Amino acid sequence: SQKIEQNSEALNIQEGKTATLTCNYTNYSPAYLQWYRQDPGRGPVFLLLIRENEKEKRKERLKVTFDTTLKQSLFHITASQPADSATYLCALGGDSNYQLIWGAGTKLIIKP
Amino acid sequence: KAGVTQTPRYLIKTRGQQVTLSCSPISGHRSVSWYQQTPGQGLQFLFEYFSETQRNKGNFPGRFSGRQFSNSRSEMNVSTLELGDSALYLCASSLTGTGEETQYFGPGTRLLVL
Numbered sequence: 001s002q003k004i005e006q007n008s009e010a011l012n013i014q015e016g017k018t019a020t021l022t023c024n025y026t027n028y029s030p031a032y033l034q035w036y037r038q039d040p041g042r043g044p045v046f047l048l049l050i051r052e053n054e055k056e057k058r059k060e061r062l063k064v065t066f067d068t069t070l071k072q073s074l075f076h077i078t079a080s081q082p083a084d085s086a087t088y089l090c091a092l093g094g095d096s097n098y099q100l101i102w103g104a105g106t107k108l109i110i111k112p
Numbered sequence: 113k114a115g116v117t118q119t120p121r122y123l124i125k126t127r128g129q130q131v132t133l134s135c136s137p138i139s140g141h142r143s144v145s146w147y148q149q150t151p152g153q154g155l156q157f158l159f160e161y162f163s164e165t166q167r168n169k170g171n172f173p174g175r176f177s178g179r180q181f182s183n184s185r186s187e188m189n190v191s192t193l194e195l196g197d198s199a200l201y202l203c204a205s206s207l208t209g210t211g212e213e214t215q216y217f218g219p220g221t222r223l224l225v226l
Contacts, residue, residue, distance in 0.1 A: 004154065008152070031212075032212050034212075034214075041219065041220075042217075042219055042220070043116070043202050043204070043217025043218050043219055043220055044155075044202075044215075044217050045217070046214040046215065046216075049212055049214070051212075089154070089155070091155075093212070099145075099157055099160070099168055099170075100157075100215070101154075102147075102154035102155040102156075102157075103154050104152055104153055104154040105154070
């Protein structure tokens with residue numbers, strides 16, 4: 001069955017450093033991948049989408065890469081700030097019924 | 113534009129009871145999806161409605177049901193509640209629910225079953 005893995009343990013990063021989150025998948029060939037941010041008590045908020053034919057996507061301090069050979073996406077936050085602390089979710093899509101398959105998320109903690 | 117709203121925000125029920133959750137999508141959005149989120153689990157897809165029709169369904173028992181009204185508002189119902197149904201229930205709306213569309217989430221309804 002399709003499976004998505006994100007770092008289950010919280011990721012602690014010092015403020016100003018680059019945070020890198022991983023999303024690995026198996027038994028699936030997604031046409032695109034999305035990253036969302038979720039704060040406590042709130043629903044996820046869309047950040048970035050990357051398609052299978054794109055290697056990299058950037059938005060301000062955010063960068064996403066997509067390696068379909070490794071079946072992996074990396075999500076980078078440069079010059080991290082305490083306000084970036086949240087849970088980050090990846091979601092894969094592109095099959096015939098348009099449903100996204102979600103990872104469990106990685107909790108990111110940026111320490112001042 | 114107003115965001116996705118969900119009511120109620122919090123619910124406490126006992127085993128065996130039933131519950132109805134409500135979701136109002138962003139104006140103009142016709143697709144509404146429902147998800148269950150528990151600690152350590154990804155968002156588990158429940159079902160998706162488009163133009164009052166259930167278009168997709170996840171692997172949940174028949175105790176979980178939903179519907180969508182002509183104004184795109186949606187409700188989900190859980191009958192005969194079990195302890196394991198305790199979770200955050202999220203709804204998300206999008207224009208048509210197809211392709212690469214961004215999903216806009218509501219704040220969720222936190223359900224506690226005692």
